Amino acid sequence: GRLGKDSVLEQAFGTGAAEIFDQVRQVQIVACGTSYHAGLIARYWIEDLAGIPCMVEVASEFRYRKVVLPPGTLFVSISQSGETADTLAALREVRDRVLASLAICNVPGSSLVRESDLCLMTNAGPEIGVASTKAFTTQLVALLLTTLVLGRRHGLAPETEARIVDELKQLPALLERVLSLDPAIEKMSQAFAEKQHALFLGRGTLNPVAMEGALKLKEISYIHAEAYAAGELKHGPLALVDKDMPVVTVAPRNEMLDKLKANLQEVKARGGELFVFAGCSDEVLPEEGVQVLELPPVPGILEPIVYTLPLQLLSYHVAVLKGTDVDQPRNLAKSVTV
Ligand code: F1P
Numbered sequence: 001g002r003l004g005k006d007s008v009l010e011q012a013f014g015t016g017a018a019e020i021f022d023q024v025r026q027v028q029i030v031a032c033g034t035s036y037h038a039g040l041i042a043r044y045w046i047e048d049l050a051g052i053p054c055m056v057e058v059a060s061e062f063r064y065r066k067v068v069l070p071p072g073t074l075f076v077s078i079s080q081s082g083e084t085a086d087t088l089a090a091l092r093e094v095r096d097r098v099l100a101s102l103a104i105c106n107v108p109g110s111s112l113v114r115e116s117d118l119c120l121m122t123n124a125g126p127e128i129g130v131a132s133t134k135a136f137t138t139q140l141v142a143l144l145l146t147t148l149v150l151g152r153r154h155g156l157a158p159e160t161e162a163r164i165v166d167e168l169k170q171l172p173a174l175l176e177r178v179l180s181l182d183p184a185i186e187k188m189s190q191a192f193a194e195k196q197h198a199l200f201l202g203r204g205t206l207n208p209v210a211m212e213g214a215l216k217l218k219e220i221s222y223i224h225a226e227a228y229a230a231g232e233l234k235h236g237p238l239a240l241v242d243k244d245m246p247v248v249t250v251a252p253r254n255e256m257l258d259k260l261k262a263n264l265q266e267v268k269a270r271g272g273e274l275f276v277f278a279g280c281s282d283e284v285l286p287e288e289g290v291q292v293l294e295l296p297p298v299p300g301i302l303e304p305i306v307y308t309l310p311l312q313l314l315s316y317h318v319a320v321l322k323g324t325d326v327d328q329p330r331n332l333a334k335s336v337t338v
Contacts, residue, residue, distance in 0.1 A: 009149060013102065014118040020100045021153050025072025027054040028098070030062045030090045032336065034132040034215060035078040035139060038104075040208035041304045042076075042143035049160070050151040059086035063093050075101040078143070080127055080135035081335040082110025091115060104142045106135050120146060129327040130334045131219045133312050136212065137175075140305045144168070167299040171306075177296045178309045184293055185310055188275060189317030191291070192223065192246060199237060199272075200227040200311075201249045201263060203256040205304040210250060213311030220319040220326050230263040241272040248314070250307040253279030254300055264290075277310045 006018040027046050029039035039056040046054040057065075059077075063086055069075075075098040079087050082105040091112065095101050103116035106124050113119045122138040148161050192198060198217060202210030207229045214225035228237050230249070241247065247267045251260050257279075267274055274290040279297060298306045319326045 012145075013120055013149075016100075017118050017149075020074070020118065021150055023072055023099055024052060024074045024150060024154070025099075026070050027052055027074050027076055027150075028067075028069060028094075029054065029056040029076045029078065030059045030087060031056075031078035032059050032084050032086055034136050034212060035080060035084075035087075037208045037212040037215070038136055038139040038143060039076070039078050040211070041140060041205050042147065044205045045144060045147040045301070046150065049147050049156050049164075050154045051156075052150060052154055059084065059090040063090040067094065069094060069097055071099070073098045076104065076146075077101065077112055077116065078104045078139055079110075079112050080106045080122075080124075080132050080139075082107045082112035083335045083337050084112075085337050088112060088115070102146070104139055104146070106138070127334070130329055130332045131216060131326075133216075137305055137308055140308075141168070141171070144301070164301055167302055170299065171302060174296060174298060174302065174306050175309060178306055179313075181293060181295070181310065182313055185313045186317045188291055188293065189314055189321060191273065191275070192217075192221070192314070192318045193321040195223060195244065195246055197240070197245055198223055198225040199240065199245055199247045200225060201230040201233065201247060201260075201267075202227070203230045203260050204254070206250045206252065206256075206307060209304045209307050209311065210248070212308060213248060213250070213315070216312055216315035217318065219332065220315050220329050221322050221324055222330075223318065230260050233263050233266060238266060238270065241267055241270040243271045243273065245272055246275060247272045248275045248311070249277070250311070251276050251278045252295070252298060252300075252303045252307060254303065275314075277307060 009017050031039045036058050043054040043056050077087050101116040103112045103119040105113050106122045120142045122142050124134045124138040127135050200210035200214040210227040214227040217223050217225040276292045278292050
């Protein structure tokens with residue numbers, strides 16, 4: 001019954017969670033780096049499944065802006081460490097002006113957890129490397145669960161919630177299947193070792209996945225990488241495309257695929273080398289200058305989680321080939337506390 005569900009909710013999120021979630025009218029997400037990309041993906045889910053307006057901003061800008069927050073704002077911070085200075089400062093700036101604050105965090109007892117009204121722990125275990133990897137995918141799962149909890153109170157059909165819960169149960173097996181593609185990804189990585197630049201493209205929830213792929217390549221292999229919403233290609237970045245600019249794309253078989261394929265044609269026509277992680281290789285035919293790696297069929301909602309893995313593995317293998325320190329990249333700190 002309802003009471004039972006609410007008590008489970010309060011166990012996971014903290015006291016008062018059920019009542020707070022009933023009153024949410026807007027969600028404001030704030031985070032840095034990889035955690036920010038998780039927030040960008042959550043925005044699609046929160047608006048689509050819970051019908052609640054959602055804003056997402058990097059904490060280093062949000063904290064210095066005169067932000068107008070409508071009544072009923074749930075402030076959601078996302079942070080692996082729970083100690084990132086900008087994210088903490090953003091929370092302290094707004095906490096008296098919001099309905100409640102919720103931290104999605106990996107470190108119990110961290111400042112963000114202690115200072116937020118509610119928290120959902122990602123339980124990813126210690127992140128040893130500086131660059132977030134498992135923290136990111138677990139943040140996405142936590143954000144999807146938060147969306148379902150919000151959705152349940154804001155008009156999400158029970159059968160849709162039940163379907164997504166079933167799909168989530170497929171996630172471990174799907175991730176195992178993607179991990180088994182590692183040798184093929186390692187082979188693909190050879191094409192990047194001598195490159196100076198790379199472009200990442202995606203659409204919809206796969207656009208922030210492309211952003212995360214580009215960030216990982218920058219962080220651990222020091223190759224200059226940028227991500228663009230695929231539809232933005234013709235508004236500037238296409239000028240960069242030539243044979244020395246590898247273009248990486250995440251292309252699951254969804255309703256955006258036809259549009260994406262048109263963008264890929266534009267790249268091909270300019271001699272760009274394409275690396276496509278695809279849901280169906282028949283639809284993105286391998287031809288000269290196009291390497292396609294087929295991923296297993298994935299329920300739409302899980303696409304951003306599953307398609308992140310090959311990009312993380314690609315960066316890893318490029319970094320190993322280049323001989324950089326994968327766990328401790330130059331100039332970076334695990335927690336940016338100042
Ligand atoms: C944010 C972040 C990480 C990144 C690096 C520096 O940290 O940008 O995403 O991998 O470790 O900090 P956090 O707030 O998620 O701990």
